[in-house]
Amino acid sequence: MMMQTEYIEELHKDDALPSETKDADDGFVLNIDNLKVYFELRKRAFQHAGFVRAVDGVDLQLKRGETIAIVGESGCGKTSLMKTILRINKPTGGTIQFDGEIINDFKKNELKDLRLKIGYVQQDPYGALAPFMDVQTILEEPLKINGVTDREERIQRVRQVLEEVRMTPVDDFLRKFPHQLSGGQQQRVVIARAMILNPILLVADEPVSMLDASVRVEILKLLRALQEEHNLAVIYITHDLATVRYFSEYIFVMYAGQVIEKAPEAQLINETAHPYTHALLAATSDPDPKNVDEFQEVPAGEPPSLVTPPAGCRFHPRCEKIIQGLCDIERPPEFDLGNRHSVACWLFKDRPALREYSGVSE
Numbered sequence: 001m002m003m004q005t006e007y008i009e010e011l012h013k014d015d016a017l018p019s020e021t022k023d024a025d026d027g028f029v030l031n032i033d034n035l036k037v038y039f040e041l042r043k044r045a046f047q048h049a050g051f052v053r054a055v056d057g058v059d060l061q062l063k064r065g066e067t068i069a070i071v072g073e074s075g076c077g078k079t080s081l082m083k084t085i086l087r088i089n090k091p092t093g094g095t096i097q098f099d100g101e102i103i104n105d106f107k108k109n110e111l112k113d114l115r116l117k118i119g120y121v122q123q124d125p126y127g128a129l130a131p132f133m134d135v136q137t138i139l140e141e142p143l144k145i146n147g148v149t150d151r152e153e154r155i156q157r158v159r160q161v162l163e164e165v166r167m168t169p170v171d172d173f174l175r176k177f178p179h180q181l182s183g184g185q186q187q188r189v190v191i192a193r194a195m196i197l198n199p200i201l202l203v204a205d206e207p208v209s210m211l212d213a214s215v216r217v218e219i220l221k222l223l224r225a226l227q228e229e230h231n232l233a234v235i236y237i238t239h240d241l242a243t244v245r246y247f248s249e250y251i252f253v254m255y256a257g258q259v260i261e262k263a264p265e266a267q268l269i270n271e272t273a274h275p276y277t278h279a280l281l282a283a284t285s286d287p288d289p290k291n292v293d294e295f296q297e298v299p300a301g302e303p304p305s306l307v308t309p310p311a312g313c314r315f316h317p318r319c320e321k322i323i324q325g326l327c328d329i330e331r332p333p334e335f336d337l338g339n340r341h342s343v344a345c346w347l348f349k350d351r352p353a354l355r356e357y358s359g360v361s362e
């Protein structure tokens with residue numbers, strides 16, 4: 001069987017794009033550089049009340065056909081980042097290049113084209129589906145909006161995509177309304193709708209967190225199968241590192257609007273570097289079944305204010321490894337640990353600290 005990377009290379013060989021464009025996007029479907037997304041707080045009297053720095057200097061690259069996860073606790077900026085990629089939010093600073101084009105200042109028509117190329121799966125499938133539309137109507141709608149005027153053609157595509165999301169026999173589901181479906185089936189319809197226009201990128205924001213534990217793995221496996229069948233690029237957003245193990249090749253860990261560690265999946269789990277990632281892992285591997293559906297506070301203490309974030313390392317008020325006089329003053333740069341693994345933490349200023357801290361031997 002062909003490996004993922006070989007497949008991508010094979011695909012690029014026959015790429016119909018002009019060579020100039022190919023050079024420009026360098027195989028990246030998405031290339032985000034120093035992205036900032038600030039929300040202005042409502043002014044008090046005549047005084048400026050400040051900004052919520054939801055995303056604050058994020059770099060992120062995603063190759064065609066690659067699957068990445070963005071992990072971090074509630075409020076760290078995951079959804080803000082995703083909505084900016086979809087250009088629902090406008091970037092405050094930095095650049096987003098998607099499919100070879102800078103999308104920061106896209107106008108209405110360009111945005112329409114952009115959203116054709118990005119499928120979006122959100123957390124709450126029931127909330128995402130119009131309750132008065134049946135499955136066929138829900139799935140025909142994006143086709144109608146995008147000019148598929150032939151009814152037969154639309155229905156054929158609807159049937160095809162329902163088969164792809166394993167809702168068979170298709171005739172059992174076409175005339176069902178969302179309330180007649182289970183949570184897992186509803187999420188399959190949302191995924192079918194996200195896939196129906198053949199996107200090149202799928203963004204899944206907490207796609208299984210509202211589903212029963214028993215169907216979560218099934219949905220993640222479905223997303224994985226679709227990714228492989230269509231060579232899709234996928235961004236999987238979650239607060240739960242445990243589910244990432246089923247799914248993503250490369251993981252970005254976010255804390256307070258910034259990426260603090262990134263690595264291939266196995267590397268991140270086995271050679272965890274950042275103290276926050278350690279805490280996140282410890283919390284998600286809790287074996288107590290009563291904690292399975294709960295997100296725990298990791299570690300003790302609140303995430304910082306994004307209006308007035310702490311100086312230096314944003315994790316320093318909660319960090320047991322803090323180096324006083326450094327961590328609380330200067331923001332740690334990204335230290336390269338090799339193997340596509342990097343970490344923003346002063347403990348890794350000198351590479352040997354990795355072995356000392358995480359017990360990794362070379």
Ligand SMILES: Nc1ncnc2c1ncn2[C@@H]1O[C@H](COP(=O)(O)OP(=O)(O)OP(=O)(O)O)[C@@H](O)[C@H]1O
Pocket residue numbers: 039040052053054072073074075076077078079080081239306
């Ligand atoms: N439109 C907005 N206006 C003002 N503040 C916002 C807006 N959208 C998000 N925020 C704030 O930005 C911060 C990041 O929120 P975001 O929803 O991106 O986090 P998240 O990581 O997706 O959290 P969760 O895991 O709870 O979904 C939060 O403090 C949030 O209150």
Ligand code: SF4
Pocket residue numbers: 274275276313314315316319320321322323327332344345346347
């Ligand atoms: S930079 Fe300092 S405070 Fe931040 S995570 Fe590393 S050791 Fe902790």
Ligand SMILES: [Mg+2]
Pocket residue numbers: 078079080205
């Ligand atoms: Mg969110």
